Structures are given as C-alpha cells and as structure tokens.
Amino acid sequence: MSETEVLPPAALPGAGKTVGVLALQGGVAEHARMLESLGAHVVLVKSAEQLANLDALVLPGGESSTIDRLTRIFGLRQPLIETISGGLPTLGTCAGLIMLSTVIDDPAPGQQSLGVLDVSVGRNAFGSQVDSAQVHLPWLTPSGEEVVIDTAFIRAPIVTRAGEGVQVVAHHEGKIVGVRAGNIIGISFHPEVTGDTTVHEELLSLIR
Numbered sequence: 042m043s044e045t046e047v048l049p050p051a052a053l054p055g056a057g058k059t060v061g062v063l064a065l066q067g068g069v070a071e072h073a074r075m076l077e078s079l080g081a082h083v084v085l086v087k088s089a090e091q092l093a094n095l096d097a098l099v100l101p102g103g104e105s106s107t108i109d110r111l112t113r114i115f116g117l118r119q120p121l122i123e124t125i126s127g128g129l130p131t132l133g134t135c136a137g138l139i140m141l142s143t144v145i146d147d148p149a150p151g152q153q154s155l156g157v158l159d160v161s162v163g164r165n166a167f168g169s170q171v172d173s174a175q176v177h178l179p180w181l182t183p184s185g186e187e188v189v190i191d192t193a194f195i196r197a198p199i200v201t202r203a204g205e206g207v208q209v210v211a212h213h214e215g216k217i218v219g220v221r222a223g224n225i226i227g228i229s230f231h232p233e234v235t236g237d238t239t240v241h242e243e244l245l246s247l248i249r
C-alpha cells in the first residue's frame with residue numbers, strides 16, 4: 042500500500058482483527074504501531090491468559106536469549122508452543138525467528154527455542170550492530186509473485202537449514218532470511234523499522 046493512500050478504517054487489512062505482540066523485551070512498539078496502522082487491535086502479551094482470543098501473533102526482534110529466559114519466567118513458554126502449534130498465524134522477526142526455530146546452531150549458554158518451525162538458525166550472521174543495513178529485498182508472496190521489501194538488518198540471524206514443508210521466500214547475500222510454513226512466517230529482518238507493511242499484511246491474510 043502506498044503511504045499516501047488513506048483507507049477508511051473498515052477497509053484496512055487488520056480491521057476487526059486482534060493481534061498479539063509478545064512484549065517481554067525488544068522491538069515491541071514498532072510492531073504495535075505498524076499493526077495499528079493496518080487497522081488491527083493490538084494486545085501487548087505478557088501473560089499466558091493474553092494468548093487466548095488472538096487472531097495472530099508477532100514475536101519481535103530483540104535479544105533472543107533474553108526473550109527465551111523471560112518466556113520461561115513469565116510462564117509463557119509452553120502456552121506459546123501450544124498456541125502456535127495449534128495454528129495461530131504467527132510472525133517471528135529476527136530474535137522472534139530464533140525463538141520459533143527447532144535448532145539454534147550457536148545458542149547462548151542455556152538458551153532454548155520454542156521448536157515450532159523446523160529450521161536451524163545461526164545468530165548474528167551478518168555481523169554486529171554497527172554492520173546494520175537497510176536493504177531492498179526480493180520477497181516471494183504466497184501467490185508466487187516477487188515483490189521488493191524495504192527493510193533493515195540488525196544483528197540478523199540466517200536460516201542454515203530449512204526442514205521439509207518449510208518454503209524459502211527470501212535470500213540476502215546468498216543466505217536464507219525468510220521462510221514460510223503453514224501458519225508461520227519467519228524473517229531475519231525488520232520491516233517494522235522501515236515501515237514496509239508487506240509481511241505484516243501477509244500475516245493478517247493468514248487469519249481465517
């Protein structure tokens with residue numbers, strides 16, 4: 042959608058939809074703002090009870106080892122696994138992708154992931170914070186069309202193995218940085234930082 046196009050609220054892709062953003066640590070506000078701009082009602086999820094009655098969920102970027110630790114402290118680990126495995130449309134960005142994965146190649150000491158998306162991930166694959174970059178990235182839509190996303194890479198992970206049933210939908214510098222599997226979308230990068238709504242609109246389109 043172009044930035045100048047103003048749709049009436051009822052016509053926005055998120056109208057009437059409730060989307061949770063896991064709000065333990067990381068880039069929560071940027072996702073909430075983007076989802077609200079698409080017309081969705083946003084719930085900042087800090088407890089298991091708040092996972093009920095969501096139409097979709099976003100796991101934001103941040104520090105995956107911290108988010109992991111907090112999900113366990115807040116009693117969210119098992120409820121998240123059950124809710125996402127149960128089919129809730131879910132988008133994981135960056136640390137959120139690491140959280141979704143089955144295998145972290147280089148975990149922090151004691152770090153666990155949710156194991157709901159059959160991929161292996163390598164952390165910080167494009168370097169440190171100072172190597173952050175804004176990138177125009179080809180993205181394969183569910184209808185098989187290639188569009189270009191304006192996005193940011195910030196200490197981004199890569200997918201080093203995509204399991205059966207996991208579709209690869211984006212590459213950067215020859216590495217896998219976007220995947221889709223059923224109700225789950227996992228991306229290494231941050232469209233919520235640059236304001237490109239392509240992936241968030243795709244998440245909303247998964248809601249039945």
Ligand code: GLN
Pocket residue numbers: 101102103104105106134135136137139164165195196197198
């Ligand atoms: N490298 C971070 C991690 O391992 C992720 C960075 C991000 O989410 N922007 O959690």
